[in-house]
Amino acid sequence: MSTPGYFEAGDRIQLTDSKGKLYSFTITPDKEWHTHKGWIVHNDLIGMPEGSVIETTAGLKFTAFKPLLSDYVLSMPRGATIVYPKDSALIVGFADIYPGARVLEAGVGSGALTISLLRAAGPTGFVHSLERRSDFAENATSNVTNYFGGLPSNWTLAVGSLQDQVFEGSFDRVILDMLAPWECVALAAEVLRPGGVFLAYVATTTQLSATAEALKDDGHFTEPESSESLVRGWHHEGLAVRPQHRMIGHTGFLIQSRRMAPGVEVLARRRRPSKGSYDGIAQE
16 A cells, blocks of 8 residues: 555656646656656656656656546546536535445446545445446446555445345445436335435436435435535636636536335425426326
8 A cells, every 4th residue: 555645656646737737647667757848757756755846857847746536537537427526525425425334326337436435435334336337337347446456345336227136234325326216216215224315416407306206205205305516616816816717517416315214204395386396297
């Protein structure tokens, strides 16, 4: 395992130039990293502390750090659209993924969210992931293995549909990143322990509505809560402080709910729905 704060052979290093452009590679003894202005010998990086300024043989300078999780996720090979760091952070927080948690994840994609779930659950917890597509599963396995430096012992990955699985025991959390999470609400109610958290990540309002209604109709979950995050960076140069022209806008919605105790009736909503809220939706 690498020494915190220092570079060793096999570590991933991230170099940033004066314009903010990022470069990343794995430190390999006796290799060289070439630029348009000279090169850097990998051996010279071993034992160097993070936050150092290094330069090529032609004097081109870079700041050197080990990449953060967000850096790794945004640069790793993708088979499917990733769950962006801003959403992964909220999922881990809102779903309360804690050390020792037993997590069921469906829809692995490229493995971005899986890495966050594994880090949060820790070695005393575990994550069991499902992915329908074998090519996505293979790419996710590669990304997860590369990030942790080996296949995590607290992770299992199966290829197939969530609805076709048979589970032994219960889970503390169910996290769904799939096209139709509403189809898995009943299964989630079966495998979640009382008080467990259901959370789905969806892209459209249609998916959001269908999932919310499925949770309400199932009768085993609390009133669902939904949100999205919009991240806007700021430029600051002396007194010139203003929002950046570009921002990370809508990426997806989070919808979450908690498993009620067996045999307990969910308390009815006290608020009255707006006129037209259920137009076109069959009501009993």
